[in-house]
Amino acid sequence: MSSNIRTLFNNGWTEIAFRWILGITFIYASYYKILSPTDFAKMVYGYNLFPDVLINLIAIFLPFVELISGLSLLLGIYPRSAALIINGLLLAFILILTINIIRGHEFDCGCFSAKETGSPKMMVVRDVIYLIMGLQVFLFNGVRKVCFIHLGKRI
Amino acid sequence: MQWNNIIKEMIFLLGISIISAFTVNFFSPSGIALVGQWDESPGVVASEAKSDVFSGELEIKHVKTAKQIYDKGTAVFVDARSLENFKNGHIKGAESLPLGQFDDLIETFKKKHPADTFIVTYCLGRTCDDSHRLEQLLFDHGYVNVSIFIDGYQGWKAEGFPIE
Numbered sequence: 001m002s003s004n005i006r007t008l009f010n011n012g013w014t015e016i017a018f019r020w021i022l023g024i025t026f027i028y029a030s031y032y033k034i035l036s037p038t039d040f041a042k043m044v045y046g047y048n049l050f051p052d053v054l055i056n057l058i059a060i061f062l063p064f065v066e067l068i069s070g071l072s073l074l075l076g077i078y079p080r081s082a083a084l085i086i087n088g089l090l091l092a093f094i095l096i097l098t099i100n101i102i103r104g105h106e107f108d109c110g111c112f113s114a115k116e117t118g119s120p121k122m123m124v125v126r127d128v129i130y131l132i133m134g135l136q137v138f139l140f141n142g143v144r145k146v147c148f149i150h151l152g153k154r155i
Numbered sequence: 156m157q158w159n160n161i162i163k164e165m166i167f168l169l170g171i172s173i174i175s176a177f178t179v180n181f182f183s184p185s186g187i188a189l190v191g192q193w194d195e196s197p198g199v200v201a202s203e204a205k206s207d208v209f210s211g212e213l214e215i216k217h218v219k220t221a222k223q224i225y226d227k228g229t230a231v232f233v234d235a236r237s238l239e240n241f242k243n244g245h246i247k248g249a250e251s252l253p254l255g256q257f258d259d260l261i262e263t264f265k266k267k268h269p270a271d272t273f274i275v276t277y278c279l280g281r282t283c284d285d286s287h288r289l290e291q292l293l294f295d296h297g298y299v300n301v302s303i304f305i306d307g308y309q310g311w312k313a314e315g316f317p318i319e
Contacts, residue, residue, distance in 0.1 A: 037180065037187045041202035042282075045193050052193040056202055059187065064176035068168055081164035107282075 015140045018133035022086055023074030025130065026066045033063035046107030047096055065089065073137070076147030083137040090131040097124045195281045199305050213290060214303050218314050221275065221304045225316070230273040233293075235285040236308070245308060246277065247317035254278075254285045257292050270297040280309035 008014055033040040041059035044050060050058060065085060072082035097120045100106070106120070118126075180186040188203035198214065215221045224230050225246070232249035234241050241251040252260055268274070274293060278285040290301045304311075312318055 034179065036185060038185065038202045038204040041187060041191060042200070045191075045200060046282075053190050055193055056187050056189055056191045059202065060180045060189075061173060061176045064172040064179070065169065068172045068175070072168055078164040078168060081161050082168060084161065085165060085168060 009136050010140070010142060012140075012142050012145050015137060015142070016145045019073045019076070019079055019083070019137045019144075022083070022130060022133055022137065023070045023072075026070030026086060027074065030063040030066035030070065033059070034067065037063070047100060048105055048107065049096060049099065062089075076144060079144060079147060080138055083134050087131060087134040087138060090127050090134060094124055094127045094131070097127070199281050199284055199287065201284055213301065214305050215275065216305060218306050218310045218316070221277075221306070221311070222314070222316055224275060224302075230275045230302075231268060232275045232277065232304075233289065234308070235276055235278040235289040236283075240279075240308075244312070244318050246311050247319045249277075252289065254289055254292075257289070261292075261296060265296065268298075271300060272298065274298055274301045275304050276301060277304040277307040277311075280307040281305055283307065 037056075037059050040063065041056055044055050044058050066089065069082040069085045069089075072078055073086070101120050101124070184205060186205050191200075191202040192198070193200050198216065215224070225232065232246050233252050234245050234249045235252065235254050236245075237253050237255065238251055241249075241253070245251070250264075252264055276286040276289045276293070278289075286303045286305070286307065290303050293301050308318075
């Protein structure tokens with residue numbers, strides 16, 4: 001069983017599938033946030049974890065980290081570094097969601113547009129699955145398919 | 156693992172992200188201020204977007220002032236929240252005009268209320284700005300006598316004022 005999983009995780013097709021799933025997901029996730037930073041800022045505020053001065057800066061910067069890293073994974077430009085950034089973001093999301101689940105903090109601004117999709121627990125499960133994919137992309141040592149620039153070398 | 160390269164690449168990717176993020180925010184009409192207004196005590200929380208043209212003068216900042224206006228009976232209180240939230244509880248006698256269904260409902264609303272009607276919009280409270288957005292939309296449709304009750308349904312309910 002474990003050797004089967006190892007074979008699967010060492011497979012180049014698994015790497016490209018995970019990389020593209022993550023890339024497309026993060027590009028898609030950034031789209032709405034870039035289009036409406038004011039709604040995203042309110043979501044950041046709603047987590048009740050960040051100082052007021054950082055809320056807008058996070059709302060401006062984070063969607064572009066998602067977009068650039070997502071594009072990077074999709075196009076195979078520095079995929080290992082992009083996967084590391086994505087993994088860092090996923091870890092932060094999991095941590096934030098878990099803290100709010102534990103302390104029972106649920107925010108609903110009652111607004112028309114700024115709404116989270118899904119329950120926080122489901123979002124943690126989803127992010128853990130993405131994190132497993134991200135770790136596979138980061139740790140993969142074989143030849144990467146459809147990859148233009150990897151660790152300073154053109155492939 | 157070639158950590159040197161990885162760190163260089165990460166700096167490169169994050170650098171591009173920073174430059175593009177702040178450039179787009181600077182030029183985009185939906186861009187926001189670098190620091191928003193996230194303290195509930197002075198008023199409604201907001202990222203202070205460039206597109207916001209909210210006027211503080213239109214805001215009713217005290218629940219008791221809103222109650223005085225309500226008691227006079229000259230104003231129509233309009234609830235900007237979703238119909239579902241409205242049905243779960245609203246200021247007694249208020250009308251529902253959800254922001255998300257504004258285009259579908261405004262013509263019926265206009266037939267019922269002439270342009271000089273004194274309207275007070277509200278939403279949940281100081282964490283939402285739907286009442287402000289509704290005020291702008293109503294203004295665009297010719298309503299010039301609109302105020303925004305910023306403490307909204309939460310503030311009203313907390314004071315024990317009439318709800319239904």
